[in-house]
Amino acid sequence: MSGYxxxxxxxxxxxxxxxxxxxxxxxxxxxxxRKASSGGASVGTGFxxxxxxxxxxxxVMGGLVLFASRFSTYPxxxxxxxxxxxxxxxxxxxxxxxxxxxxxxxxWLFAVFLVSLAVVIALDFIAIWPQHNIGAxxxxxxxxxxGLLVAVTLRPAKEIFISLxxxxxxxxxAILLTTPLTRENLPAQLAIIAAALAPPSFATWLVVYFxxxxxxxxxxxxVQSTVSAPRxxxxxxxxxxxxxxxxxxxxxxxxxxxxxAKLPLDPKTASLAASxxxxxxxxxxxxxxxxxLYHAITESEQLGKSVTLSDPSSLAGLxxxxxxxxxxxSVWLLVTEKSQDRATxxxxxxxxxxxxxESHDNMVTVPIAIATTGVARNRVDPATWGYLxxxxxxxxxxxxxxxxxxxxxxxxxxxxxxxxEQTVQR
Amino acid sequence: xxxxxxxxxxxxxxxxxxxxxxxxxxxxxxxxxxxxSIPGIVDPTSFLAMGLLLVLLIxxxxxxxxxxxxxxxxxxxxxxxxxxxxxxxxxxxENREGLATVLIPLAGGTLAVFAMVLTHTxxxxxxxxxxxxxxxxxxxxIAGTGDILGFAVGTVLVGWxxxxxxxxxxxxxxxRAARRIHSIGRAHRAExxxxxxxxQRRQSARLLHDTVLAxxxxxxxxxxxxxxxxxxxxxxxxxxxxxxxxxxxSGNPQDLAPTSTGSVPITSPDDAILGTTLESVKQRxxxxxxxxxxxxxGQVLLPGDVLDAFLLALAECLExxxxxxxxxxxxxxxxxxxxxxxxxxxxxxxxxxxxDIDSARLGLKDSVIGRLGEVGGTARxxxxxxxxxxxxxxxxx
Numbered sequence: 001m002s003g004y005x006x007x008x009x010x011x012x013x014x015x016x017x018x019x020x021x022x023x024x025x026x027x028x029x030x031x032x033x034r035k036a037s038s039g040g041a042s043v044g045t046g047f048x049x050x051x052x053x054x055x056x057x058x059x060v061m062g063g064l065v066l067f068a069s070r071f072s073t074y075p076x077x078x079x080x081x082x083x084x085x086x087x088x089x090x091x092x093x094x095x096x097x098x099x100x101x102x103x104x105x106x107x108w109l110f111a112v113f114l115v116s117l118a119v120v121i122a123l124d125f126i127a128i129w130p131q132h133n134i135g136a137x138x139x140x141x142x143x144x145x146x147g148l149l150v151a152v153t154l155r156p157a158k159e160i161f162i163s164l165x166x167x168x169x170x171x172x173x174a175i176l177l178t179t180p181l182t183r184e185n186l187p188a189q190l191a192i193i194a195a196a197l198a199p200p201s202f203a204t205w206l207v208v209y210f211x212x213x214x215x216x217x218x219x220x221x222x223v224q225s226t227v228s229a230p231r232x233x234x235x236x237x238x239x240x241x242x243x244x245x246x247x248x249x250x251x252x253x254x255x256x257x258x259x260x261a262k263l264p265l266d267p268k269t270a271s272l273a274a275s276x277x278x279x280x281x282x283x284x285x286x287x288x289x290x291x292x293l294y295h296a297i298t299e300s301e302q303l304g305k306s307v308t309l310s311d312p313s314s315l316a317g318l319x320x321x322x323x324x325x326x327x328x329x330s331v332w333l334l335v336t337e338k339s340q341d342r343a344t345x346x347x348x349x350x351x352x353x354x355x356x357x358e359s360h361d362n363m364v365t366v367p368i369a370i371a372t373t374g375v376a377r378n379r380v381d382p383a384t385w386g387y388l389x390x391x392x393x394x395x396x397x398x399x400x401x402x403x404x405x406x407x408x409x410x411x412x413x414x415x416x417x418x419x420x421e422q423t424v425q426r
Numbered sequence: 427x428x429x430x431x432x433x434x435x436x437x438x439x440x441x442x443x444x445x446x447x448x449x450x451x452x453x454x455x456x457x458x459x460x461x462x463s464i465p466g467i468v469d470p471t472s473f474l475a476m477g478l479l480l481v482l483l484i485x486x487x488x489x490x491x492x493x494x495x496x497x498x499x500x501x502x503x504x505x506x507x508x509x510x511x512x513x514x515x516x517x518x519x520e521n522r523e524g525l526a527t528v529l530i531p532l533a534g535g536t537l538a539v540f541a542m543v544l545t546h547t548x549x550x551x552x553x554x555x556x557x558x559x560x561x562x563x564x565x566x567x568i569a570g571t572g573d574i575l576g577f578a579v580g581t582v583l584v585g586w587x588x589x590x591x592x593x594x595x596x597x598x599x600x601x602r603a604a605r606r607i608h609s610i611g612r613a614h615r616a617e618x619x620x621x622x623x624x625x626q627r628r629q630s631a632r633l634l635h636d637t638v639l640a641x642x643x644x645x646x647x648x649x650x651x652x653x654x655x656x657x658x659x660x661x662x663x664x665x666x667x668x669x670x671x672x673x674x675x676s677g678n679p680q681d682l683a684p685t686s687t688g689s690v691p692i693t694s695p696d697d698a699i700l701g702t703t704l705e706s707v708k709q710r711x712x713x714x715x716x717x718x719x720x721x722x723x724g725q726v727l728l729p730g731d732v733l734d735a736f737l738l739a740l741a742e743c744l745e746x747x748x749x750x751x752x753x754x755x756x757x758x759x760x761x762x763x764x765x766x767x768x769x770x771x772x773x774x775x776x777x778x779x780x781x782d783i784d785s786a787r788l789g790l791k792d793s794v795i796g797r798l799g800e801v802g803g804t805a806r807x808x809x810x811x812x813x814x815x816x817x818x819x820x821x822x823x
Contacts, residue, residue, distance in 0.1 A: 066577065205449065239621045250664075253668065263657060
C-alpha cells in the first residue's frame, strides 16, 4: 500500500476527546517559534547573543589588565600566558565561526570550545599551583567561564549550567588540593568562586527568562489573530486536519482504483477507511460550530492550560473585533500577571435574558461572567480594568477570595443583522 | 505596532530587568554575607550593623522585583553603600585586604546589578553614576592599598561595566524581539485567513464529501454488496474529485461530469443545472446496485447552496432505499413551478409504519430535514408496511 498513514487516534484531538488543549509541540506558537528559530538562535536572542559576546570581551579585558599587573609574581609565567593566548584565540575563532555559520553552534563546535576552556583552566592552575593560593592568583581560569557567554543563546541552558557546575567543582577541588585554608586566604577563595560562576549563571538565567517572554508574547500575538475571524471558524488545526483527511482518502481511493489494494479489502485497510469516514464526518459537522474564542483558547499554550469556556450558544462570535480584543486581553492579563501562581479563569457567555433591555435599537446584551481562582483583586494588572471597560459596563466582586467580573456586553442583534443583509441583497 | 503592544513590551522589559536585578542582587548579597561571617573579617558590632543593612538590602530587592518603584532602588543602594561606609572605618578590621575581597560581591555585584534598572531615564542615569562613583571610591578606601588599579577596584569596575552594558543591551533587545514577534503575528494572521478560506472551501464541498463518505463506508465494509469493478470506478471518480478539490477546484461533481444536455447555465455562475448532477447521482447508485429511474424535468436552475442541499437530501433518500427497502429500483420524479422545485422519491419496497420509526433513526432528521431546512426547504415522508415508501422533498427556487 502506498503513502497514506493511519490517522492518529483521535485526530480532532483536542476537540472530540478532551475539550482541552492541543499538544504543546503542535501548538501554533510552538510551531511559529520553531519556524522563526530555524536559523539557530530564536527570536531576538541573536541580538542578545551578540551582547553576551561583548560582555565576555569586557570581562576578558578586565582579566588581561589584572594578569598584566601580576605578571611579575608568577614563578613561571609561561603556562598562564599560554592560557590567556588560547582563551583569546578560541573566543575570536568561535565568534567568527558563529557569525559565518549564521548564529548556530553545532555540538562539535561546543565540544571543542569546552575542551579548550578546560585546557585554559588547567594551564592557569599549573602556572599558579606553586603559590598555593588559587583565590589570590587565578586569572585566565576565572575568565574562562565567561567564555561560555558566547554559547549562552545558542546552546540549551542545561548544557551551560552543567558546564558551569563542572567548572565550579574543578575550582573547589583545586582550592582544596593546593591552598591550605586560613582566615586570611578564605575570602579570596570565596570571591574567586563567586566571580567565576555567578555572572555566567546570571546570563544563562536571563536568556532563559528572555526566551520565556518571547514565547509568551508570540503565543499572545498568534492568538490575537483570532479576533478577526468570522463568527464561526474551523480554526487552524481543524482545517489542516481536514486537508490531511481529504488527502488520506484520496490516496486510499487511488490505490483502490488502480488495483494496488485488492478487493475485498484486508481488515486493516477496511478499518482505516472506517476511521477516515468517522473523522471526516466529525470534522464536517463539528468544524463550523466553534467560535474564535474557543479557537483562541485551544490554540494558545498560555490560555489553554488555565482558561475554560462555556458558551453554549456561541455568543462569542457576535462580539466585534474590538470587543474580542478587549476580552482576550483582559483574560490574558488575569492569567499571566502572577505567572508563578496557578491562576485559572472560567469565562461564561450568555444566556441572553428573555427580556432584553432595549437600550439601543438593534442591540442585544450578552452577559459575560469571568470567574477566577487564585486572582486576588488587588493584584490585578490595572490595564485589565481598561479592557473590561471597553467590553461594556461591568461589576466586580470577590468570590472565594478570588476575583469575579460580570460584564454586560452590547452587540449588534444578529437577527437584525440578518435582515439588514437580506435588505441589501434585494 | 499597536499602542497596546508597545505598552506590553515595555512592561515585559521592566519586569525582566527588575526580576533579574532581584535575583542577582539577592544572590550576591548572600555571598557577601557569607564572606563577612568568616571569623576575623570584621568585629562583632560592625558585623551586626552590616548584617542588618544587608537584610534591608534584601528586602528592598524583594520589593523591587514585584513593585518597580524607584524608592526601592534608592533604599537598596543606600543600605549597600552604608555597609561600605561602615567597612572603611579604620577600627572595623585588621584584615583590610580580606574585607575588601569579601565586599567585592557587594560593590561590584549587588550594587552593580541595580545599574540594569537605571539606564532608561536621565534621572536614573544620574543615580547610576552617583552609586557607581560611591562604590568605586569606597572599595578603594576599604582596600587601603592606595593602588588605583588594585584587584578590588578593577573587579568592581568590571562588574559595573558589564551590568550597565547588560541593562542597555536588554533594553534594546526587547523591542527588537517585539518587532520580530509582531511580523510573525502578521504572517500568522494571513495564514489563518488562508487556512480558514481553505477549510470553508473544503467544508462547503459537501456534495463531494457526501460521496466520499459513502465510498469510504463501502470500503470499510470491504465493499460487500457491490461489485469490485463498480467500487473501483467509484473510488477512482472520488479520488479525481478530491484531487480537483486539493488543486483548487470547487470539488462539486458537476465540474467534472460531462454536460449531457450541452446547455450551459448563463443566468449566474453560482447556478447549476440539476440535470447534469442528477445524472452523476444516478450513476453512483447504479454502480451500487440501485437502479434509479428519473422522470420529469431536468432543466431546473437552482442557486448553488440550494442545489447542494437538494442533492444531498435526495442522495440520502436513495441511500435509505438501497439499504432498507429491499428493492433494486427507485423512481425520482422532479417537478417545478414558479417558486418551488419538488422531488418525489418512490420505491415499492417493504415500507414501514411511519409512527413506529423514529425519523432520527433513518438519518432523516439531520441529513434530509436539516439540510433542506437550511435553505428553506421541507421534506415529507409517506409509508406503510408492504406498500413502499414515498418521500417528497421541496426547495424554493
